[in-house]
Amino acid sequence: MNYQEVGLDSIDCRILEVLQKDGRLSNAELSERVNLSASACHRRVQRLEKDGFIAGYVALVDPRKIGRKTTVFVEITLSGQSDEVLSGFERAVALIPDVLECHLMAGSADYLLKVVAEDAEDFARIHRRHLAGLPGVQTLQSSFSLKQVRQTTALPI
Amino acid sequence: MNYQEVGLDSIDCRILEVLQKDGRLSNAELSERVNLSASACHRRVQRLEKDGFIAGYVALVDPRKIGRKTTVFVEITLSGQSDEVLSGFERAVALIPDVLECHLMAGSADYLLKVVAEDAEDFARIHRRHLAGLPGVQTLQSSFSLKQVRQTTALPI
DNA sequence: ACTGAAAACTAAACAGA
DNA sequence: TCTGTTTAGTTTTCAGT
Numbered sequence: 001m002n003y004q005e006v007g008l009d010s011i012d013c014r015i016l017e018v019l020q021k022d023g024r025l026s027n028a029e030l031s032e033r034v035n036l037s038a039s040a041c042h043r044r045v046q047r048l049e050k051d052g053f054i055a056g057y058v059a060l061v062d063p064r065k066i067g068r069k070t071t072v073f074v075e076i077t078l079s080g081q082s083d084e085v086l087s088g089f090e091r092a093v094a095l096i097p098d099v100l101e102c103h104l105m106a107g108s109a110d111y112l113l114k115v116v117a118e119d120a121e122d123f124a125r126i127h128r129r130h131l132a133g134l135p136g137v138q139t140l141q142s143s144f145s146l147k148q149v150r151q152t153t154a155l156p157i
Numbered sequence: 158m159n160y161q162e163v164g165l166d167s168i169d170c171r172i173l174e175v176l177q178k179d180g181r182l183s184n185a186e187l188s189e190r191v192n193l194s195a196s197a198c199h200r201r202v203q204r205l206e207k208d209g210f211i212a213g214y215v216a217l218v219d220p221r222k223i224g225r226k227t228t229v230f231v232e233i234t235l236s237g238q239s240d241e242v243l244s245g246f247e248r249a250v251a252l253i254p255d256v257l258e259c260h261l262m263a264g265s266a267d268y269l270l271k272v273v274a275e276d277a278e279d280f281a282r283i284h285r286r287h288l289a290g291l292p293g294v295q296t297l298q299s300s301f302s303l304k305q306v307r308q309t310t311a312l313p314i
Numbered sequence: 315a316c317t318g319a320a321a322a323c324t325a326a327a328c329a330g331a
Numbered sequence: 332t333c334t335g336t337t338t339a340g341t342t343t344t345c346a347g348t
Contacts, residue, residue: 006224019216023180026342055219059176060212061312067163068312073269090306097313103302145260149247153310155218155225156254183323197334
């Protein structure tokens with residue numbers, strides 16, 4: 001990344017790198033890791049939060065531990081591509097908690113959804129109860145993930 | 158979710174729900190939100206961490222703010238599906254920081270990668286420098302996301 | 315940008331239901 | 332065993348230099 005283009009210096013980058021790995025670091029420890037006084041560090045973090053570089057802090061829950069062992073990618077084609085069809089679909093998708101991601105894809109009017117389910121049977125239920133009934137759906141194709149080889153929330157800085 | 162099956166009670170679930178939205182809540186405030194004394198709450202959180210329900214805490218960095226405006230899903234077919242080919246591929250993929258996710262997909266020996274880039278040109282660079290040279294790659298198809306309709310790290314509990 | 319003090323928070327020990 | 336109370340030690344926050 002060329003960090004100067006987005007208004008950061010190398011210490012800001014370092015702060016983001018560290019907090020992306022451990023969002024609960026105390027300011028005291030963070031400041032040590034980036035070689036800054038605690039107060040200077042604290043002010044930088046506040047600025048990064050205020051300016052939206054840090055969108056928030058979250059706890060990551062292990063999906064397998066709570067029984068969500070299955071990830072499915074669903075490709076959906078809509079029957080039309082008017083703004084109403086698209087935004088009606090998007091509003092409806094946003095209400096399904098099992099859908100973690102929804103992307104409008106280039107090329108055709110296709111959406112790619114990332115869905116988490118307990119198992120294949122549970123996905124069938126989600127499919128029936130939530131996906132099949134989405135407004136404007138023309139085709140719908142599901143691909144199951146067998147194994148998550150890599151999964152990170154940390155962006156390269 | 159049927160939380161009892163995974164060894165949680167309704168308060169544990171509530172804690173996970175809350176921490177998935179705000180991972181930096183103080184124990185004092187968390188305990189208020191879940192109607193528990195601070196110490197009881199604190200012990201539950203520690204248990205959830207120790208038992209791996211909480212995999213960690215992270216700061217979420219806004220990809221657009223740091224210039225990563227483009228998400229691309231890449232579908233890769235390997236030339237073989239022996240364990241060596243697969244694990245060689247997986248080891249190599251894990252070293253590319255631009256690849257946020259890599260899934261082994263059911264059906265064929267296909268992988269689905271989620272890649273973040275600054276723009277299409279930057280993706281072309283990543284493609285050339287990192288993806289094309291991955292061991293065992295047979296075919297490689299890229300789909301660009303035009304718009305992130307929904308993006309959450311919070312699992313439904 | 316640093317210092318120091320007040321306020322808030324954490325984490326452990328102890329006690330009761 | 333689970334919850335609540337107390338307490339000592341940290342950390343955060345903010346005013347002053």
